[in-house]
Amino acid sequence: MLVDGEINLLVVYENIDDANRLINLLRNASYTVHSTVVETPGDLVKLLKQQRWDLALVEYESQTVKARDFMSQIKKLQLDIPTIIITSDSDPTATVEGMRIGADYVLKMDEDQYFLLAVTASLANFKQRSKQEYWKKRYLESESRYESLIDGSSHAIAIVQDGTFVYMNEEYARLFGYEEPDDMVLLPVIDTIAESSQAGLKPYLKPLSLEESVASAAIDIDGIKPDNGQVHATLNIAQVLYQGHPALQFLVPKEQLSPPHAERRQNMGPEALSFIQPKRVLDGLSKAILKAGRTEQQSLALYIRVDQFNEFRQSSGPASAEQLFAILLDHMVETTPTAGMVARYNEDTFVMLLDIDTLDEGREYAENLCRNIATKTFSAGNESVALSLTIAVAILNDAVESPLECINQCEQALAEGPQGLGQIGSEPRVYCCESRPDYKIKSEQQIIEFAQSLLANRGIGIAFQPIAALKGDIAEYYEVLMRPKTEEYPDDVPSDIIERVFKTKVAIDIDRWVILEAVKALTDKLVRHPQTKLFINLSAATIQDAGFSAWLKVALQATNISPTQLIFQLREIDVGRYFDQAVKLIQQLEQLQAKSALTHFGLSINPILVLQRLAVGFVKIDPVIVEAAKKGGEPAAPMEALLDSVRKLPTLVIVPFVESPAILPTLWQYGVDYIQGYYVQEPEDDMAYDFTEEG
Structure with missing residues (x-):
């Protein structure tokens, strides 16, 4: 904890005289x-590992330890160290770069008063954060004690968030006919309630608010057991705070529990290792986080996926698959005596806790584990199976908000890695979860503000990809692609920020910005190539925007661009969600003499029926269908059937993601009109494709 007036100062400076002057x-x-x-x-x-630091002074021009490397190491170790970067002169580029990599302040040398004010502010903010961390630890400890009290209670108690069970003791699970509490975790509450009692309980299953607490109540309900048996109970309902979020506590008094519950509790043996135990995993992670808060000794979690498990389960059946998982876990326990916990989290993954405190050591350990498993064969039933693992490694310390945050980080790391089965004997697939303080951009308002800053600071751009005709069309088509300049974004911006942005109303402004930029480029292009036409994407927000067509008319009049040069693309999934608005928008575009297209086509339940009800000039086949068609044979059947149906309509077909000429004969046979993809050309900053070379 920071002591008033005392500073543990870390100095990254090549010029020692300047460093001493600051000290x-x-x-x-x-x-x-x-x-x-x-x-x-x-x-x-x-x-950095030796002690806690109150402040760091970093020379921007240092070559021994660069400022970016220093900030990267802090984030890698998930440390909170206020950092002031000092530059030799007033360079706006250095200021922007320093703030972008995470410095609290970027100052010019010799600005003494500003320097002292920056130190005072940084230390005050750090002290406030330290207090928050202290009370957060106290809160987590009290929550852990609360869970222990629930587990030891003779009442049946469950915790519910968003209509789903997130925690319960054995009494509650067995009252409703489940062997273990883990069997009920993430189960919708309504699935355990008889239809006759659902109406009385549903008002309590709505989203909760910290501002308006639910009034405590007692409700008589009839519950449903997995064997369709029923249980009658009185639920005492009260709103509580669980893991920082509002939740409901369901309590059934012990007087309503039958005597066998207590006897069974005392006679329960240890759980089988291969049982799916999300509660045990989350408990283990929670204890590791609490321990790190008390002792400052962090540990690691390995989130381990068995690559071949689901395939083996399908081919050999559930019994053999479960036997295989149990044998693998037994092997893990035997060969990893230092592991603090090894437990199965879901069907094909388990979690291991290790007393290792750096990601680099954790990566090395995980890679060796992958190699060890790849050299073994495991017998299950009458089969011998070779396995491979994919592992995410995450640090557990007091900077981790919750066990679920750790799990989410690991799952995101695996999702961002190469998909598909790992190859036996190939290089280990291990991914480290770097510090991702996504909390800085969490609420919708923060996302909107970030999106607005993208527009203001040109944090997005556009690119053009040609669409080539297979049947001699003289028009020169390009698709306009919005390109986020992610390399310029701050390090703490979530990887899915653009996806989040397009779920807000700011998507309308981004669509309009893209249109204006595209039209500006088209104006110059038409002077030399008057047959140029652009495909421009519209978001779901714009489909719902009643004022879009009026805005478009004014915008095109101001630029002297004919609407006939533009084709506006709507995603099939967005049209399905907002069908009436989409129909109206397509009609308005037609009145302006602009055309429309349907993209990501073919994945709805009845895509041809949708197409028949829309007056679109083009359809672009969904990439999933295209990728399947590239394999030929049976996987290509869906695209063949789809194109057979489209040919009966006055609609032109575009196939995207064409990466080689091998698929062209098939596309000719299907009657495809246009192709797009890397085989034609990658997206470029300019419209420079030579359409005279087609064919």
């Missing part, structure tokens, strides 16, 4: 400074 400034300002200079990159890692 003397602090001492003259009545700070007691305990300073340490980082001399090499190797020293940096050791010093």
Whole structure:
């Protein structure tokens, strides 16, 4: 904890005279400074682990340890160290870069008063964050004690969030006919309630608010067991706070529980290792996070996916698959005596806790584990199976908000890696979960503000990809692609930020910006190539925007661009959700003499019926169908059937993601009109494709 007036100072400076000058400034300002200079990159890692630092001063021009490397190492270790970067001159580029990589302040040398004010503000903010961390630990400890009290209670108790069970004790699980509490975790509450009692309980299953608590109540219900048996109980309902979010507590008094519950509780043996135990996993992660908060000793979680499990389950059946998983876990326990916990989290994954405190060591451990498993064969039933693992490694310390946050980080790391089965004997597939403080952009308002900053600061751009005709069309078509400049975004921006942005109303502004930029480029292009036409994507938000067509008319009049040069693309899934608005928009575009197209076509339940009800000029086949068709044979049947149906309509067909000429004869045979993809050309900043070379 930061002591008033004392600073544990970490200095990253090549110019020692300048560093001493800054330290003397602090001492003259009545700070007691305990300073340490980082001399090499190797020293940096050791010093960061050695103790807690109150402040870091970093020379922007340092080549021994670069400012970016310093900030990267802090994030990698998930440390909170206020950092002030000092530059030799007033360089706006350095200021922007320093703030982007996470510095609290970027100052010019010799700005002494500003420097002291920045130190004061940084230390005050750090002290406030430290207090928040302290009370967060206290809260987590009290929550852990609360869970222990639930587990030890003779009442039947369950915790419910968003209409789903997230925690319960054995009494509650067995009252409703389940062997273990884990069997009910993530189960919808309504699935355990008889239809006659659902109406009385449903008002309590709506989203909860911290501002307006649900009034406590007692409700008589008839519950349903997995064997369709019924149980009558009185649920005492009260709103509580669980893992920082509002939740409901269901309590059935012990007087309503039958005597066998208590007897069975005492006689229960240890759980089988291969049981799916999400509660045990989350409990283990929670304890590791609490321990890190108390002792500052962090640990690692390995989220391990068995690549071949689901395939083996389909081919050999559930019994053999479960036997295989149990044998694998037994092997893990035997060969990993230092593991704090090994438990199965879901069908094909399990979690291992390790007393290792760096991601690099964790990666090495995980890679060795992958290699070890790849050299073994495991017998299940009458089969011998070779397995491979895919592993995500995550740090567990007091910066991790909750066990579920850790699990989500791991699942996201695996999702962002190469998909498909790992190859036996190939390089280990291990992914480290770097620090991702996504909490900085979480609420819808924050997302909207970020999106608005993208437009203001040109954080997005456009690219053009040609669409080539297979049947001699003289028009020169390009699709306009919005391109986020992710390399310029701050490090703490979530990887799915653009997807989130397009779920807000700012998507309308982005669509309009893209249209204006595209039309501006088209104006110059038409001087030399008057047959150029653009496909422009419209978001779901624009489909719902009643004022779009009026805006478009004015915008095109101002640029002297004919609407006949534009084709507006709507996604099939968006049209399905907002069908009436889509029909109206297509009619309005037609009145302006602009055309429309349906993209990602073919995945709805009845795509031809949708197409028959829309007056679109083009359809673009969904990439999933195209990828399947590339394999030929049976996987190509859906696209063949789809195109057979489309040919009967006055609609032109575009096939995207054409990456080689091998598929062209098939597309000719199907009667496809246009192709798009890397075989034609990658997206470029300019419209420079030579359409005279087609064919």
